[in-house]
Amino acid sequence: MVIPAEQPFFDQAATRDGAELPCRILIVDDDVALRRTLPHVLAHSTRQFDECGTVAEALEKLAGTEYDLILLDYRLPDGNGLAVLDWLAERHRGEAVIMISGEDAIDAAIGALRGGADDFVRKPYHVVQMQRTVQNVLHRTALERANRAMSQRLHASERLHRYLVESSPDLIFTLDADGCFSYLNPRVEALLGFERAQLLRRPFILLVMPEDQDRIQALLQVCRSGRSDGFSIELRLRRNRHMVEDGENTYVTVALNGLPMAGEDGAGIGLYGVARDISERKRAEEIITFQAYHDQLTRLPNRVLFRDRLELAVAQAQRRAGMLAVMFIDVDRFKLVNDTYGHAAGDALLRNLAERLGTALRRGDTLARLGGDEFTILLPDISRPEDAETTARKILDTLARPFALPSGEFRATVSIGISIYPRDGKSAEELTKHADVAMYKVKRSGKNGFRFFDAELNAHHRQRVTLENDLHNALERNEFELHFQPQVSMAGRRVVGMEALLRWNHPLHGQIGPAVFIPVAEEMGLITDISRWVLDRSCHQLMRWRDSGHTDLRMSLNLSPHDFDRAGMVDEVLAAVTRYRIPPAQLELEITESMMMQDTEGAAAKVQALRAAGLGVAIDDFGTGYSSLSYLQKFPVSCLKIDRSFVGDLYGPALNPIISAITGIARGFGLQLIAEGVEQAEQVEVLRSLGCDVMQGYYFAHPAAAAEAEQWLQTPPCAML
Numbered sequence: 001m002v003i004p005a006e007q008p009f010f011d012q013a014a015t016r017d018g019a020e021l022p023c024r025i026l027i028v029d030d031d032v033a034l035r036r037t038l039p040h041v042l043a044h045s046t047r048q049f050d051e052c053g054t055v056a057e058a059l060e061k062l063a064g065t066e067y068d069l070i071l072l073d074y075r076l077p078d079g080n081g082l083a084v085l086d087w088l089a090e091r092h093r094g095e096a097v098i099m100i101s102g103e104d105a106i107d108a109a110i111g112a113l114r115g116g117a118d119d120f121v122r123k124p125y126h127v128v129q130m131q132r133t134v135q136n137v138l139h140r141t142a143l144e145r146a147n148r149a150m151s152q153r154l155h156a157s158e159r160l161h162r163y164l165v166e167s168s169p170d171l172i173f174t175l176d177a178d179g180c181f182s183y184l185n186p187r188v189e190a191l192l193g194f195e196r197a198q199l200l201r202r203p204f205i206l207l208v209m210p211e212d213q214d215r216i217q218a219l220l221q222v223c224r225s226g227r228s229d230g231f232s233i234e235l236r237l238r239r240n241r242h243m244v245e246d247g248e249n250t251y252v253t254v255a256l257n258g259l260p261m262a263g264e265d266g267a268g269i270g271l272y273g274v275a276r277d278i279s280e281r282k283r284a285e286e287i288i289t290f291q292a293y294h295d296q297l298t299r300l301p302n303r304v305l306f307r308d309r310l311e312l313a314v315a316q317a318q319r320r321a322g323m324l325a326v327m328f329i330d331v332d333r334f335k336l337v338n339d340t341y342g343h344a345a346g347d348a349l350l351r352n353l354a355e356r357l358g359t360a361l362r363r364g365d366t367l368a369r370l371g372g373d374e375f376t377i378l379l380p381d382i383s384r385p386e387d388a389e390t391t392a393r394k395i396l397d398t399l400a401r402p403f404a405l406p407s408g409e410f411r412a413t414v415s416i417g418i419s420i421y422p423r424d425g426k427s428a429e430e431l432t433k434h435a436d437v438a439m440y441k442v443k444r445s446g447k448n449g450f451r452f453f454d455a456e457l458n459a460h461h462r463q464r465v466t467l468e469n470d471l472h473n474a475l476e477r478n479e480f481e482l483h484f485q486p487q488v489s490m491a492g493r494r495v496v497g498m499e500a501l502l503r504w505n506h507p508l509h510g511q512i513g514p515a516v517f518i519p520v521a522e523e524m525g526l527i528t529d530i531s532r533w534v535l536d537r538s539c540h541q542l543m544r545w546r547d548s549g550h551t552d553l554r555m556s557l558n559l560s561p562h563d564f565d566r567a568g569m570v571d572e573v574l575a576a577v578t579r580y581r582i583p584p585a586q587l588e589l590e591i592t593e594s595m596m597m598q599d600t601e602g603a604a605a606k607v608q609a610l611r612a613a614g615l616g617v618a619i620d621d622f623g624t625g626y627s628s629l630s631y632l633q634k635f636p637v638s639c640l641k642i643d644r645s646f647v648g649d650l651y652g653p654a655l656n657p658i659i660s661a662i663t664g665i666a667r668g669f670g671l672q673l674i675a676e677g678v679e680q681a682e683q684v685e686v687l688r689s690l691g692c693d694v695m696q697g698y699y700f701a702h703p704a705a706a707a708e709a710e711q712w713l714q715t716p717p718c719a720m721l
């Protein structure tokens, strides 16, 4: 298609004074002399002349050729010039006609002009008059032709532009000064599902989704006031729900420009707009954004979004002096599900759990998954802490029913920590941390419950974190030390054994007892290295004492239940015994009753292996748990230690049924017996009367460093004497 704007609309040359385009002139006159003279009179370099004398000849010539001008005699031998005019009119011919006539009647002139003639010259005419008339008519004809060409081009141009606008993939529209549609291209039908006619004269703003109306209103105002030439904005447009199936919004970028227009009351400013459909892009962006802010597995908000919402909620609560709650939720024993049933089952449980947790919440609350088995909940508007408690109870209730997983039914419990704004923290970070601290406490005290944060908890938590950090470096920095407590035989009046007890000489806090740091080391997985160190050092010490003549001395050391989970544990012990040339029977490992109760096959097998290798194994706290005699068969130990809680109850010579039972069991199974925590002479007496000979406790000596302990080997503790 030719773009009309590329061609000039108007040929300037045609209208310049004196300049003429080439033209053909037909002279129709029965007066031969006149016919011959006229070309000379009207001669011009651009003009060509043709001539004839009758109507018939004229029509014949016109049938074969197009002329620019006909000089037509009114009266001709075979009719009058009007017949030629009629012929031309019938065929919509474009020739200009100057009627020449001897008739002086005004009627003839009028008739000729009505019949389509452009001018009329009366015979006899003056040459100059004829020349001027011809020139005028030719000039006018050229103008008309140029005009016609121009309007044709204008028409084509208008068609082209209309085509471009109407077939545009963008929605193109104009708004009048009141912001109503004055034009819309047909794209609106496909884009929004509205008929054009439905929208014409109606306000543009009605098409804009309510959420975006304020923004666009303000900009329209600025544009109409003439203060801005235009703007571009992203908007959501309403779709016609009856005509569009999905009923979603359409996202567009709209470029709007001021459009000066003449209104009824003078000039006003309308707007010209182009709206481009960006719904696809927006949807892609939405997916990307969703993924950035949501957890893939549960489709819940992730850590980033949760933090965002919490920060916002804190700001709002601050403004309205309100209260909010943060819950930190951890699934109890989740690792077990993963390890036992596999990750697919773990994922299924998390998804189901997320769904269940959601049912305990209200609209406006946020449930997020931080990762792993950790969830958080934001209750953005509560009136008192008890509201959070209600929600926590609801959550625990919803988990009462087991989950039906592909691998079978699974009952899940959770530990919930709760912090309250403003009581427990003023920032999102603090609130989350404190809820976590509270959750941690629930975990440590039995799981499956909830707990509010309190300041004391925090102090403990901080200490604990510091302890963990320091414990990491304690071995490397050589901060551990072994103390030894003698085990004395009352009959032999001598020290028969030493129990190695671990101490941590903390550079800041001084000596820390094992009861404080061993459980932490166990949780942190540091216990293996610590136990290896204890094994090595206690064997080394025993070797030294043996080397200095105390060859029948026995060394007891404590092992953690975690040590019995390690495959190479027995080999390590045997290697240490060999390394330090210790007869196996002189090394005794203390285990706890709780370890026996967990009853792992591996642990029993290890005890059996140690015993088979000749090592001694003692039950440290015998009688404190649900001591079952069957354990003693499964765990073939060599020694029972009477726990100090029983010894502490011994006052006076009264018989103690538990201790009697324990001594009876020891005797029955042929086991050694050691009483722990002996503090008073009366206890010594009672224990002796019950048949317990070997004792250990503050009555004899507090645990002490190797150098001091060594002295007891030379000179037994005074209490024995």
Ligand SMILES: Nc1nc2c(ncn2[C@@H]2O[C@@H]3COP(=O)(O)O[C@H]4[C@@H](O)[C@H](n5cnc6c(=O)[nH]c(N)nc65)O[C@@H]4COP(=O)(O)O[C@H]3[C@H]2O)c(=O)[nH]1
Pocket: 485, 500, 501, 502, 513, 514, 515, 518, 534, 558, 559, 560, 590, 620, 644, 676, 677, 678, 679, 696, 697, 698, 699, 703
């Ligand atoms: N009230 C009272 N207490 C007495 C008396 N005589 C001794 N004790 C204390 O009782 C604990 C005896 O050790 P345990 O029952 O094996 O209990 C030990 C043992 O289970 C564990 N432990 C100690 N050293 C180690 C170690 O090297 N490895 C492991 N895994 N655990 C250890 O830490 C626990 C506590 O150790 P300690 O604080 O050293 O506390 C020791 C000892 O100092 C007494 O007459 N009265």
